[in-house]
Amino acid sequence: xxxxxxxxxxxxxxxxxxxxxxxxxxxxxxxxxxxxxxxxxxxxxxxxxxxxxxxxxxxxxxxxxxxxxxxxxxxxxxxxxxxxxxxxxxxxxxxxxxxxxxxxxxxxxxxxxx
Amino acid sequence: xxxxxxxxxxxxxxxxxxxxxxxxxxxxxxxxxxxxxxxxxxxxxxxxxxxxxxxxxxxxxxxxxxxxxxxxxxxxxxxxxxxxxxxxxxxxxxxxxxxxxxxxxxxxxxxxxxxxxxxxxxxxxxxxxxxxxxxxxxxxxxxxxxxxx
Numbered sequence: 001x002x003x004x005x006x007x008x009x010x011x012x013x014x015x016x017x018x019x020x021x022x023x024x025x026x027x028x029x030x031x032x033x034x035x036x037x038x039x040x041x042x043x044x045x046x047x048x049x050x051x052x053x054x055x056x057x058x059x060x061x062x063x064x065x066x067x068x069x070x071x072x073x074x075x076x077x078x079x080x081x082x083x084x085x086x087x088x089x090x091x092x093x094x095x096x097x098x099x100x101x102x103x104x105x106x107x108x109x110x111x112x113x114x
Numbered sequence: 115x116x117x118x119x120x121x122x123x124x125x126x127x128x129x130x131x132x133x134x135x136x137x138x139x140x141x142x143x144x145x146x147x148x149x150x151x152x153x154x155x156x157x158x159x160x161x162x163x164x165x166x167x168x169x170x171x172x173x174x175x176x177x178x179x180x181x182x183x184x185x186x187x188x189x190x191x192x193x194x195x196x197x198x199x200x201x202x203x204x205x206x207x208x209x210x211x212x213x214x215x216x217x218x219x220x221x222x223x224x225x226x227x228x229x230x231x232x233x234x235x236x237x238x239x240x241x242x243x244x245x246x247x248x249x250x251x252x253x254x255x256x257x258x259x260x261x262x263x
Contacts, residue, residue, distance in 0.1 A: 055151060058222040077155060081241075088248045095255045 003044055010037035024094045024104040028087060035083040039076045046072035119173035129171035136164035144238040148227035154234040158241025165246045174253050183250065190243035196236045200229055 014037060017030025046069030052062060054070035094104065101109050120126060140160035147153030169177045177183075200212070207215035214228035225231065 053151070055149075056222075081155070084245075088252070091252060095252065099255065 004041065007037050007041040007044065010040065013037075022105050022107055024097065024106060027106070028090045028094060031090065032083070032087060035079070035086075039079055039083075042072045042076050042079070046070070119175055121171050125171045129167055133164050133168055136167060137161060140164060140238070140242070144234055145224065145231070147234040148230050149222065149224075154237030155241050157234075158238040158243075159245060161238065161242035162245035162249070165242075166249055169250065169253065174250070177250070183247070186243045187247060189239055190247060193236050193240035193243070197233065197240075200232055200236065204229060 011034055014030045014032075014034030017033065018027055021027055021030065048068055051066055051068045054064075054067040054073075056062065097109060098104060101111075103109070140157045140163075142157075143152040143160060144154055144157030147157065165177070165181065168180065172180075202211070204213035204215055205211050207213075212229070212233075214230075216228040216232070218228055219226035
C-alpha cells in the first residue's frame with residue numbers, strides 16, 4: 001500500500017509543478033513526472049513479492065508462477081510511446097512560442113492575437 | 115550567437131569510434147528481442163541515440179550530408195505499411211491477423227520466434243528513424259534571442 005501512496009505523491013509533485021511553475025520547460029518536465037508516476041503505478045500492479053521478470057532464460061528452469069505479470073509492462077510500453085509523442089509536441093509548441101515571444105515565461109505570453 | 119559546428123576535437127574523435135558500437139548494440143538488442151530484455155522499441159531508441167550522438171558532436175550541418183534524411187523519412191513512413199503487410203501475410207498463411215507463418219526453430223536459438231523477430235525489426239526501424247527525425251526537426255529551429263517585433 002505504501003508504494004501506491006508514494007506513486008500518488010509523485011503524481012502530486014507533477015501536478016504541483018504544472019500549476020505553480022512559470023517556466024514552460026519546467027511545465028513540460030512536470031507533465032513528464034506525472035506520466036512516470038502513472039507508469040510506475042501500473043507496473044507495480046503487476047508485481048508480486050519475490051518474483052522474477054517474465055523471460056525464460058536458457059539453462060535456468062523457472063515456472064510461470066514465479067514471474068511477474070507481463071501485461072502491465074506491455075501496456076506501459078504503449079504509454080511511454082504516447083508520452084514521448086506528447087512531450088515532442090509540447091516541446092515543438094514551446095519552441096514556436098519562444099520564436100514568437102522570445103521568452104519561456106508564461107506570464108509574459110499575453111498577446112494571443114495574430 | 116556564433117553557431118560553431120560541433121564540439122571539440124576530443125568529442126569528435128571519441129564519437130567517430132563510439133557511434134558504430136552504439137549502432138551495433140542497437141541492432142543486437144533488436145535481433146535478440148525475443149530472448150532477452152529489450153526488443154524493437156528499446157533497440158530503435160538506441161539506434162536513434164547513435165545518430166543523435168553524431169548530430170551533437172559534429173553539428174546539424176554535418177548530419178545533413180552524412181545521412182540521407184529523405185531516405186530515413188521514407189523508411190519511417192513505410193515501416194507502418196511493412197507491419198501491416200506482415201499482419202496480412204499472417205492472415206493469408208496462418209489463419210488470422212498477425213498469425214505466425216514462419217516455422218519455429220528450436221527454443222533459445224536466434225531464429226526461433228517466427229514473425230515476432232520480423233516485427234521487432236520493423237518496429238526498430240520505425241522507432242529509430244521516427245525518434246531521430248523528431249529530434250532533428252526540433253534542432254532545425256534557430257533559438258537566437260532577438261528583439262521583439
